[in-house]
Amino acid sequence: MEELTNQITEINGVLDIFWILVAGIFVFFMQAGFTLVEAGFTRSKNTINIVMKNLMDLCIGSLGFWAIGYTIMYGESIGKFIGSPSLFYNEPGDMHNLFFQTVFCATAATIVSGAVAERTKFSTYIIFSLIMTTIIYPISGHWVWQGDGWLTELGFIDFAGSTVVHSVGGWAGLVAAALIGPRIGKYTGGKSNAILGHNMMYGALGVFILWLGWFGFNPGSELAISGGSANNVANIVITTNLAAAAGAVTALILTWVKYGKPDLSMTLNGALAGLVGITAGCAAVSPVGAALIGAISGFTVVVSIAVIDKNLKIDDPVGAISVHGVVGALGTLLVGVFATDGGLFYGGGFKQLGVQAIGVFSIGAWAIVATFIVLFILKKTIGLRVPEQDEIKGLDITEHGMNAYND
Amino acid sequence: MEELTNQITEINGVLDIFWILVAGIFVFFMQAGFTLVEAGFTRSKNTINIVMKNLMDLCIGSLGFWAIGYTIMYGESIGKFIGSPSLFYNEPGDMHNLFFQTVFCATAATIVSGAVAERTKFSTYIIFSLIMTTIIYPISGHWVWQGDGWLTELGFIDFAGSTVVHSVGGWAGLVAAALIGPRIGKYTGGKSNAILGHNMMYGALGVFILWLGWFGFNPGSELAISGGSANNVANIVITTNLAAAAGAVTALILTWVKYGKPDLSMTLNGALAGLVGITAGCAAVSPVGAALIGAISGFTVVVSIAVIDKNLKIDDPVGAISVHGVVGALGTLLVGVFATDGGLFYGGGFKQLGVQAIGVFSIGAWAIVATFIVLFILKKTIGLRVPEQDEIKGLDITEHGMNAYND
Amino acid sequence: MEELTNQITEINGVLDIFWILVAGIFVFFMQAGFTLVEAGFTRSKNTINIVMKNLMDLCIGSLGFWAIGYTIMYGESIGKFIGSPSLFYNEPGDMHNLFFQTVFCATAATIVSGAVAERTKFSTYIIFSLIMTTIIYPISGHWVWQGDGWLTELGFIDFAGSTVVHSVGGWAGLVAAALIGPRIGKYTGGKSNAILGHNMMYGALGVFILWLGWFGFNPGSELAISGGSANNVANIVITTNLAAAAGAVTALILTWVKYGKPDLSMTLNGALAGLVGITAGCAAVSPVGAALIGAISGFTVVVSIAVIDKNLKIDDPVGAISVHGVVGALGTLLVGVFATDGGLFYGGGFKQLGVQAIGVFSIGAWAIVATFIVLFILKKTIGLRVPEQDEIKGLDITEHGMNAYND
């Protein structure tokens, strides 16, 4: 009898590991999605450079997060702020978690590459990427997801990482894009110029792949599928899908009304915004709530991209700051509004919303300050930007000695 | 003891949900496959438009099917013909089914976009897509898959939707392509002209992705994996794979013999035809039967594309009518021939074949009539086609204000 | 009670089948990855031909391996050297294995297409592919994986096929590339000329897809996930990922140091080398061991590509011989060094290493001799190469009557 109970417990454990691995594999594939979106939304002369950055932050993240980052994030808590680091993690019964967290970490890192595309020195990016995946991301991640972190204790809800992953990446991107400065020709005579992406099909394929990956990202963050979790996972799949759809439709309508034509690149950003926006609350809101969060996210991203580009004059070629930073923060706040248990619209008052705001703010501050310090030092030492002539010629030929497209 | 039995039952439930979700995720990815195939098989000046249509029918389908379509399809049957509609479906223990059915619905919708590519008004397509996913598809789906539908009762077999999904999409595409008319320059002086697809690599990648997605589509339609279903699922994976392979090889040989050179675009269509053809009978036939169905489908699709294009003079840029409509119907009929239980070749006589014919015919009629009415109204109101000059310039620049490819 | 025990046994069986199918689906997708890498690394005028070859070896492999290859590999052993063949395999409880092994077989076949790209006759390739998937691969596979093969009995370890799959493909590619000879213009005046790949984005996307597929390839080769296997699978996911990352980083650094610029195409090969290198030992080594194997593989592939190209003057457009043949063999040997149980570095002495060497050598010899015989006969009959003028014009237009890219 006990034997049987043990076996059943073991089966449930197997199911959870199985699901976490499959979900992690889908999340892994998001790297291809990011690469395609970023390459598609930028000029062909910088394609190899973008691929290289995305590939390298995955590789460096995989190695660095395993080597030290994972324990900084999930090691025994030191004062609720940081985990006890240890080297080269190797805990036989926990490797599925290491994998799942690794691909999340790589996601946070790769977001930055979009915001700084087409002008950043490759070596500088590599160094930043290493610090991002081993220090910046793990520390704030610890606050929320380790279990003993100070934000967990406050009751902060960020189920799958609208803030922990996306807005950390987004804010780091904001600081980086601002410090590095706009691409040559982006702003002339106080006017923002359009620099067209070179392949919209890549952008679209990338978004399809990201959307697919998000079915690992959000539902996988249940970190289980046995027992009652199965239905939770299914719920999350639905909220995720509805938010993405609503985000895309909203962005489509908004650009159609505002600019006269339905704009593909904004609609794609709208879908991504819906996905980022629902990430925090995917397990806490109803399908209707999810659709609304998606719609709000889609609306916000269109406005935010315009404001950051034209008013703040920060050059973010792919909209990473808006999609991941702004909408990531917004989505986290909206949990306080739409959570069926404790949300403002469900009679929960402002309490949860307040906690959400604290989390969004403190993690944002951390990401901004940490990134600023790192990049400031890099700026004073090896520099952030490629030489002007290299930028004009394109980073592919100058940094990597080859064009992406040939006969 | 009972406790243990309950736990085991729960585990089996978890397994089924888990599998349905994973399968659904693979089916979701088919959207990317359709987009790539359609874009690759058409001209570069219409790429953004094609992406937009595919993206939007997914989004609209996701929202519309959840909002009302799912209950029209699966709600309590009203006279065996339609489900009782209710709004914004939210049944905590059933969300995995909603997801799986949503991605099927999106598939049916997206098939149409291929048949009408390169000339259809975007707004018209959007409206049609909404009606397709909330009314046309759910109603005929109800007849077969709800359990109480009139075709179910007759004994009609369409395991994964050769007819319910594919041929509905294909027939809708037929009516739409006929009503909208051929692309400018397609037929001159009574002759059919070749209009080359702009990127065969997209076409091929799309087919690989679709093939992948079909491993969710067919085996997932078992709607379970626990107990004996596991072996059924594995069987279906094999029948699906063999039919695709046989379809591609047959199309290759046929074009090689008939036109002197092995034609990639037809071979790709052959693989898809094999997949569509086996969809109805994937669980009912043997591996040998599957390979034969695949071969027949591959053969048929090559002939059908030629006849529709050159004899009927209906302009279907990607072959959607033949692949999904004709072969979908054929595959459904072939169940009556190759089903190891009840098929003509297995001593079952003509009974099953007759039932299959009734199903194929009635659902085809429904799809054709319903599509005709909707498009006829749209034709008289907002119109179906873009202006001639816009079509010549390309829909990307005229409908969406941008080219897909830039420097 | 017994009933319950049976049910639990059944559930474990379901879990294993489920996992094998999902893993197999991921492996299937590697075909798309290979196609993209090969097409991206070669010239645009041969794209259709490359797609066709990859598609066809999948199709022919699927049909041929089912028709006879599977039983040659896994049928009852005849003298430890070959399985008892039987036609059209159809064992209801074993179809998941047939599927998993089919996609492995297709992988071995498809490797060759890269090495012989841009000059080989399509019909010749098709015939070779059929022999490869029905005879060459199954026979050596039998030695290692059937359970009674002579190499199994020796204690040879090749968990997921560094040698059984990859180096068989690689050595076949070596013989084929050498027999067919270099592309026109590759070697002039004793100098090796660069022939640039036409689309690095395809190459990168292909590598991401292959990496994804490897999460089915290696962990799936556990052939179970129930019970203790779950943790094994998770371990393998980690070793696989770390080796890939280390391979890419090492290749990046090496090309950066050696040639002055970080070269994308070599870095991509480095990631693949890491994956191939870890394939044999993924279940036998620690994470640190995996990272080291990956690094050694990444280093080796860069050197090997240079040597094969410039010293041996064998023209391998995509580096398939080095990635799959050389690194496949190396990775298999390294199991004897890094296996935590019995490896040289873990106090196990040279015994395992010796056994590994026997396996690597004997399988390599088989692949080389068998391929040589087949190609020699084909050379004397229908010929191996396309006519010179066809090669210059490009195989797409001459062999398939169409260009891959149009307006």
Place this chain on the structure above:
Amino acid sequence: MKKIEAIIRKSKFSEVKEALHNVGVVFFSYWDVTGLGNEKEGHVYRSITYSTSDIQRRYLSIVVNDDFEDITVKTIIESAKTGEVGDGKIFVSDIAECYRIRTGEKGGETLK
């Protein structure tokens, strides 16, 4: 012999080609260029409204014998015209000599 270079709207190409064909001008070469001229196109990309005069055009290069000059020019003007700004230009210049590679022969005969 004259070389007639015409820069036309891409969307007018098939009409021009057919018209030229009808008057017996069936030998020429063409490629795509970007043209700057009077025409401006307004676009929006990611919320930025911009107007560009860098517009895709098709460039036709036709070498004809002198007696074909007028009909060629006339035909292009008629078939490429929409009346809107941006219809393009035609430039005529002299060709000193002309060879057919296949035969090595030279002179106006090679243009027939």
Place this chain on the structure above:
Amino acid sequence: MKKIEAIIRKSKFSEVKEALHNVGVVFFSYWDVTGLGNEKEGHVYRSITYSTSDIQRRYLSIVVNDDFEDITVKTIIESAKTGEVGDGKIFVSDIAECYRIRTGEKGGETLK
């Protein structure tokens, strides 16, 4: 009327375009070509070190009235120059006649 053909570095194009604009030369056509000249670029691809003189260039074709010839040439030389080998060439030739398709009018007026 003169046709001024300039083959310049792609990376200098926006400067040249702006400079021409400033002197009132706003009508022209351009496309990308590969140029062989004195300049060589060294590359490495998959361990093979090679040097190529097949370098991507931009080709500008500008038809102007005779009085614009000098200023156009001068402007291009100034704005396209880096002083390194590979800056490119300018070729000037005669145009016999010139038409505006939109109106059918001909002569130097059409270039304004």
Place this chain on the structure above:
Amino acid sequence: MKKIEAIIRKSKFSEVKEALHNVGVVFFSYWDVTGLGNEKEGHVYRSITYSTSDIQRRYLSIVVNDDFEDITVKTIIESAKTGEVGDGKIFVSDIAECYRIRTGEKGGETLK
């Protein structure tokens, strides 16, 4: 100075390039064009048999001093010829002036 424009088969390009190199013509520009001529290619696409005379060609533009005209033309004819219909054409015209951007110098010297 002469401008020699040659429209050749793409598949003959490397031979032509090498042949020109051997006679000392190492400066030129080239790009891909579509040519309409006597040659027709038959194809099948998705069951439709069609024949097209829109064939991809390579366009070479070579400016040389007058004394190089003959050898350049001769070399191209020899190296680009297959004897089949579709080998292409060579057109020669006058260049009035010529500048090297890097130095600003003008005249035939810049072509050496």
